[in-house]
Amino acid sequence: MKPKFIIGGLLIVAAVIYLIASSTSANAEYFMTIEEVKAQESEIIGKSLRISGAVLGDTINYDPDTLSINFTVANVTGDNDEIEANGGLAKVLHDAVRAEGTPRLDVVYNGPMPDLLKNEAQAIMTGHLEADGVFYADELLLKCPTKYEEAIPDQAE
Amino acid sequence: MLPSLGYGILVITMLVSIYSVSIAIYGETTKSAAMVESARRAMLLTLPLITAASLILIYLLINDRYDVEYVWSVTNRTMPTYLKITAWWGGQPGSLLFWSWLLSVFTASVTLRKWDRDRELLPWVLVVTGITLTFFISLIVFFENPFKLIPAGVQVPLDGRGLNPLLRHPGMIIHPPAQYLGFVSFTIPFAFAIAALITGRTDDRWIRITRKWTLWAWLFLSLGLVLGMRWAYDVLGWGGYWGWDPVEISALMPWLTGTAFLHSVMIQEKRGMLKHWNMILIILTFNLVIFGTFLTRSGVLSSVHAFAQSEIGPLFFIFIGATFVISFALLIHRWEDLKSGTEMKSMLSKEALFLLNNLLFLSLLVISFWGVIFPLLSELFTGSKVTVGPPFYERATGPVWGALMLLMGIAPLAAWGRSTLKTLGRAIWKPALAALLAPILAFSVGIRNWVALISFTLIALVITVSIREFWRGARARSRKSGGNFFIELWNLIKRNRRRYGGYIIHISMVLMGIGIIGIEFFQTDTQQHLAIGETIEISGYTLRYDRLDQFRHEDGRLITRGEMTLSKDGKFLETLAPRFDLYPDGQPMTIPAVRSTLVDDVYVILVNWEGITAESTPFKVYHNPLVKWVWIGGYLFVFGIFIAVGSDEERKKV
Numbered sequence: 001m002k003p004k005f006i007i008g009g010l011l012i013v014a015a016v017i018y019l020i021a022s023s024t025s026a027n028a029e030y031f032m033t034i035e036e037v038k039a040q041e042s043e044i045i046g047k048s049l050r051i052s053g054a055v056l057g058d059t060i061n062y063d064p065d066t067l068s069i070n071f072t073v074a075n076v077t078g079d080n081d082e083i084e085a086n087g088g089l090a091k092v093l094h095d096a097v098r099a100e101g102t103p104r105l106d107v108v109y110n111g112p113m114p115d116l117l118k119n120e121a122q123a124i125m126t127g128h129l130e131a132d133g134v135f136y137a138d139e140l141l142l143k144c145p146t147k148y149e150e151a152i153p154d155q156a157e
Numbered sequence: 158m159l160p161s162l163g164y165g166i167l168v169i170t171m172l173v174s175i176y177s178v179s180i181a182i183y184g185e186t187t188k189s190a191a192m193v194e195s196a197r198r199a200m201l202l203t204l205p206l207i208t209a210a211s212l213i214l215i216y217l218l219i220n221d222r223y224d225v226e227y228v229w230s231v232t233n234r235t236m237p238t239y240l241k242i243t244a245w246w247g248g249q250p251g252s253l254l255f256w257s258w259l260l261s262v263f264t265a266s267v268t269l270r271k272w273d274r275d276r277e278l279l280p281w282v283l284v285v286t287g288i289t290l291t292f293f294i295s296l297i298v299f300f301e302n303p304f305k306l307i308p309a310g311v312q313v314p315l316d317g318r319g320l321n322p323l324l325r326h327p328g329m330i331i332h333p334p335a336q337y338l339g340f341v342s343f344t345i346p347f348a349f350a351i352a353a354l355i356t357g358r359t360d361d362r363w364i365r366i367t368r369k370w371t372l373w374a375w376l377f378l379s380l381g382l383v384l385g386m387r388w389a390y391d392v393l394g395w396g397g398y399w400g401w402d403p404v405e406i407s408a409l410m411p412w413l414t415g416t417a418f419l420h421s422v423m424i425q426e427k428r429g430m431l432k433h434w435n436m437i438l439i440i441l442t443f444n445l446v447i448f449g450t451f452l453t454r455s456g457v458l459s460s461v462h463a464f465a466q467s468e469i470g471p472l473f474f475i476f477i478g479a480t481f482v483i484s485f486a487l488l489i490h491r492w493e494d495l496k497s498g499t500e501m502k503s504m505l506s507k508e509a510l511f512l513l514n515n516l517l518f519l520s521l522l523v524i525s526f527w528g529v530i531f532p533l534l535s536e537l538f539t540g541s542k543v544t545v546g547p548p549f550y551e552r553a554t555g556p557v558w559g560a561l562m563l564l565m566g567i568a569p570l571a572a573w574g575r576s577t578l579k580t581l582g583r584a585i586w587k588p589a590l591a592a593l594l595a596p597i598l599a600f601s602v603g604i605r606n607w608v609a610l611i612s613f614t615l616i617a618l619v620i621t622v623s624i625r626e627f628w629r630g631a632r633a634r635s636r637k638s639g640g641n642f643f644i645e646l647w648n649l650i651k652r653n654r655r656r657y658g659g660y661i662i663h664i665s666m667v668l669m670g671i672g673i674i675g676i677e678f679f680q681t682d683t684q685q686h687l688a689i690g691e692t693i694e695i696s697g698y699t700l701r702y703d704r705l706d707q708f709r710h711e712d713g714r715l716i717t718r719g720e721m722t723l724s725k726d727g728k729f730l731e732t733l734a735p736r737f738d739l740y741p742d743g744q745p746m747t748i749p750a751v752r753s754t755l756v757d758d759v760y761v762i763l764v765n766w767e768g769i770t771a772e773s774t775p776f777k778v779y780h781n782p783l784v785k786w787v788w789i790g791g792y793l794f795v796f797g798i799f800i801a802v803g804s805d806e807e808r809k810k811v
Contacts, residue, residue, distance in 0.1 A: 004504060009516070016520040016557075020527050023553035024545060028531075031542035050544070078542070112684050112775070 029126060034075035037129065038103045050126045051135065052076060053105060054096035055142075057119025068110050073123050075103040089143075093120045109137040116142035160225050160304040163213040167254075167302075170206040171294040173199050178287035185280045193280050197268050200283050203290065204265040207258045214251065214303055218244050224313045227251060227303040233319035235712035240325055246333050247320045250303035255334075256450065257293045259341040260286060267345060275366060281352035282345070289344055292476050300469050322714070322740045328388035332381060336408060339378025340446045343415060345370040347443035350436055354487040359432065359494045364422045369802055375419055376798040378412050383791040394747030394762045396682060396779040398787065401547040406525045407452040411445040413525070414438050417518035423655075424508050427573065431508075432495040433488070434515065440484040441522075447477050505576040510568040517561050524553045551677065555608075559615060562670065565663045566592075566618035569626055588625055592617035609678045616667040616674075623660040630657075650800060658801025665797055669790030675757075675783025684764065684777040696780040698759055699724050700733070705771045713741040717769055719776070723752055723759060735776070737763040757782040 029048045037044065037051060053073025061070040074096040077083060083092050096102055097120050107125065117123070117140075127137035177199035184192025214227075218241045223229040231244040231251065246252040264286040272279055297303070307313065319325075346367035353363040385405070386398035399405060418438040424431045451473035488495075501509055528545050535543040570584040595617035596610040604610060631646035638645065650657040685693050687702040694700075701722045710716055717737040723730045733750035740746070752759045757780060764775040 002501070005501060005509075008504065008513075012513075012516050012520065016523060019520075019553045019556065020524055023524075023549045024527075024531065027545050027549035027552065028543050029546060031544065112686065 031078060033078050034073065034105045035103045037105060037135075041129065041133065045129050045131055048126065048128055049135075050124070051105070052078060052122060052124045053107075054093040055117060055119060055121045055123050056097055056104070060117060062113045064113070066110075067112060068108065069113060069117070070106065070108055071117070071123075072104050072106050073125075074099070075105075076122070089122065090120075093122055105135050106133070107135045107137055109140050111140070114140065114142055159213055159217060160222075160306055163210050163217075164298075164302055164304040166206055166210040166213070167294060167298050167304075170203050170210065170257075171291065171298050173206065174203050174287050174291045174294060177203070178284055178291060181280050181284050181287065185284075196280065196283060196287075197272070200268055200287055201265050204261045207254070207261045207294075211245065211254060211258050214254065215242055215245055217304075218242065221317065223315070223317050224306055225303075226305045226307055229307065229314055229317045231317070231320050233317040236320060236325065239330065240320060243324075243330055243333075244320050246337070247324055250297060250301035250305075252333070252337075253293055253297050253301055254303055256337055256341060257290060257297065259337060260290050260293065260344060263342060263345055264290065267348075277356050277358060278349060278352040278363065278366070281355045282348040285348035285351050286344055292472075296469050296472065300472075318742070319740075322738070322744045322746050323392060326388060326392050328384060328391065332384040332388050335377050335384055336381030339374055339376070339381050340411070340450060342370060342374035342377060343411060343439075343442050343446050346374070346418075347439050350439045351484060351487065354436070354484075354491050357491065357494060359491055361422075361425050361429070361432075364425055364435065368422070371415070371419060371422070372798060372802045375412075375415050376795065376802070378408070378415060379794060379798075380791075382408055382412060383788075383794070387788065387791075390784075391751075392746070392748065394749045396680070396749075396760055396762075396777075396781065397676060398784075401528070401550045403529050404449075404453050406529055406550075407445075407449040410522055410525055411442050411449055413518045413522045414442040414445060417515040418442060420511050420518075421515050424511050428497075428499055428508055430497045430499055430501065431512065431515075432497055433492065434512075436488050436495065438515075440481070440488070444477055444481055444484075447473065447480065451477070503575045503577070505571055505578065505581055507568060507571045507573045507576065510564060510571050514561065514564050514568065517557050517564070520557050521554055524557070525550070528553075558670075559612065562612070562615040562619055562667060565667070566615060566622050569622055569660065569663075585622070588621035589618060591621045604679075606678050609674055612670065612674050616670050619667045620664055623664050626660055627657065654803050655801050658797050658799075661797030661800055662794055665790045665793035667790075668793060669787050672784045672787030672790065675786070676781050679782040680779060682777060682779045684775065686773045686775050688772045688774075693776060693778055695759070695778045696757070697725055698730075698780070700759075700761065700776075700778060702774065702776070703732075705769070705774060707769075710738075715739045717763060719763055719769075719774055721750070721761060721776075733759070733761050735761045735763045737769070753785050755783075755785055758784050 027048065029050045030044070031050050032044075034051060034053050037049070051073075054076050056072045056074060059070070059072040063069075076092055076096045077086075083089055086092050086095070107123070109125070109127075122143040124141040124143070125135065125137035126139040127135055129135050177196045180192050180199070181196035184190070184196055217225050217228050218232055219238055221228070221232065221234055227248060227250050228244075231247040232241050236244075244251065246255040264283065267286070268279060268283055275282075346363075349363040349367045349370075353359055382405075385408070389395075389400070390398040415438075418435060421431045421435055421438060425435055451470065501512070503509060528550055532542065532544045535541060566588075567581065567585065571581060592614055595613045599610055599613050604613075627646060627649070630649045631642055634640070634645040634649055635642045681696060683693065683695050687693060689702055689704060692699050692701045701724070702719065703722055704720045706716075706718045706720070708716055708718075715738070717739075718734055719736075721733045721735075723733050731752045733752060735750040736748040738746040738748065747762050747764075749760050749762045751761075760779040760781055762777050763769065764777045769775070
């Protein structure tokens with residue numbers, strides 16, 4: 001094999017490694033609970049996060065002129081088995097909203113008011129945390145487990 | 158009675174295929190022709206057996222036999238008969254049976270025909286396909302019996318649970334079978350490759366025999382992908398057709414290695430090079446096929462396809478692991494025999510560019526594979542749950558797709574053996590100049606995204622280069638013979654189907670690229686609550702909300718249907734009626750209304766199913782430029798394969 005082919009091959013390998021590494025670090029999304037977010041607040045500012053929480057109905061504040069929504073979510077576990085063990089998603093969300101001491105997180109989202117955004121809904125959000133401690137969500141998916149136990153597949157949402 | 162008969166037949170099939178495999182191995186190693194013949198007959202017997210079992214299952218499905226668990230879980234009384242038949246592959250046990258049936262059909266057609274011609278290879282082909290068949294049938298027999306009855310003492314349900322509503326779509330008739338056909342038919346080239354390694358017949362014989370199998374496998378795999386995209390676009394209602402879902406990726410991965418394989422076998426046929434490489438590619442492809450089946454079927458990863466979940470996952474891993482180890486052990490054992498006599502000389506020669514094409518396809522594979530396993534690795538090693546979404550794949554694969562397009566533009570012009578920048582430059586400057594018209598045109602209609610402009614240039618280059626090849630060939634022929642240009646064009650294609658079919662496929666790929674660029678770079682969307690009479694605007698279109706209907710369909714689903722008038726610059730275009738269906742079991746389904754033209758699609762959905770009233774109905778509208786070209790490219794692609802798969806006229810005469 002001629003050296004120029006080996007060099008060419010190495011260049012391709014390097015390019016692919018670069019593409020993978022840079023795209024991974026730019027687009028990796030960390031699944032975190034609110035408890036974890038609160039614990040590591042300073043380290044994760046600016047990182048892309050995926051967070052699930054229980055919506056506190058009283059805190060929802062919608063400004064139709066700027067299409068901006070503020071609300072607060074309470075910590076729920078990310079572990080499905082634990083959710084089942086604690087009586088299902090609906091009960092876990094209900095308890096999270098009512099409990100006093102659970103960690104909470106303020107969220108800002110821009111967009112039209114989703115119908116499903118209400119008390120004790122599960123909010124699954126992607127976005128990032130800023131230095132003010134507020135979570136800026138780019139994407140907001142909502143689930144109301146009381147009505148339909150079976151969620152639609154992820155992609156259909 | 159019938160269910161037990163069906164199960165009994167499956168048990169017998171399993172025993173027959175085990176018998177066939179063992180006696181084939183024993184017969185080949187002891188040189189006993191009678192034993193090998195017996196193995197062959199036993200393998201042929203599996204076809205009527207699995208067919209009978211499948212027919213019984215279909216009979217049970219059509220006749221609402223809800224005492225059978227599988228029938229209960231995938232059908233109900235309101236489903237039309239054709240959907241009841243498609244329920245054959247609507248759930249885990251049935252789809253495994255369908256897989257086995259296809260494999261049996263293919264194995265039979267390989268062993269029935271030309272047995273004497275390929276006598277040295279075929280017994281080992283039979284062993285490989287037989288082991289695969291045994292694996293799948295055993296899964297059915299021991300873990301996933303489609304004929305399992307509901308527990309004794311439980312009253313037979315009056316109605317079934319029904320097929321998942323998302324699957325109740327005419328696309329269901331073709332997407333899964335096409336995907337499975339593609340998956341399963343790659344078993345045959347793989348089996349021939351292994352047979353070549355075992356027997357030491359490591360010349361390009363196995364490649365020539367399996368050329369058509371590979372093309373058909375590739376056709377169905379591609380068709381499966383395109384149909385799946387279409388189904389997602391029409392049914393899932395999220396505005397796109399490809400979400401980099403793990404299962405989508407798992408179907409894409411064997412396509413990537415398969416495509417690389419299709420290209421590099423030509424180098425082995427023409428130049429006797431890349432023999433190791435071809436072996437590696439076909440082994441990878443087969444393993445990825447099994448991996449794909451496993452991912453779809455195991456429920457390891459959550460996905461739109463994970464309808465079926467069960468405990469057969471570890472067994473798949475063992476099967477993949479064993480196949481991988483044995484195949485590569487054989488390859489290493491024959492490594493010396495596969496050395497090629499010729500060496501690659503010029504970086505710009507056709508064979509070097511083919512090799513580059515292969516490396517690019519493999520790069521796409523590595524990127525995709527990384528995306529799928531990264532979350533698993535990360536959780537294993539760092540404990541934190543991390544994932545990468547579509548932006549990762551788009552960013553990492555984008556430049557590679559671009560490089561592939563560039564190659565499709567250059568490689569047809571490069572010569573075998575030796576090519577220099579000068580000869581290549583001389584061949585390419587005219588088409589390249591013509592291709593520059595595309596970005597100029599795009600710029601003049603206001604496109605400023607430079608990635609899109611470069612992509613359009615590359616697409617145009619591929620099209621001009623490919624069309625020029627047809628034109629040059631036909632012109633040379635018609636000058637020589639003095640015949641009609643178009644007749645000579647047809648003759649040209651007939652004489653060299655793979656080459657010209659390949660060019661058509663290249664064109665179809667970049668046409669699909671137009672649609673992909675349209676949606677990647679220029680898709681816009683807007684979401685709004687409307688009262689009747691109000692309007693929503695997107696990209697120059699106006700949608701007026703006219704009426705809302707809500708009614709119950711005879712199969713029990715509640716249909717909410719909004720009607721909108723689509724117009725542009727005050728001119729009426731079409732009435733669009735997006736729908737929201739809610740099935741009695743709580744499964745919702747969003748059905749978009751689409752107006753599709755060559756320039757753009759307007760795609761409307763009803764967003765939420767709760768609280769829809771005439772005063773406030775949430776609509777989401779997507780503007781998807783150029784997306785129709787994805788489907789146009791898809792049709793042309795199928796046409797191109799049909800051209801490529803036929804036999805060349807000249808070769809027939811020899």
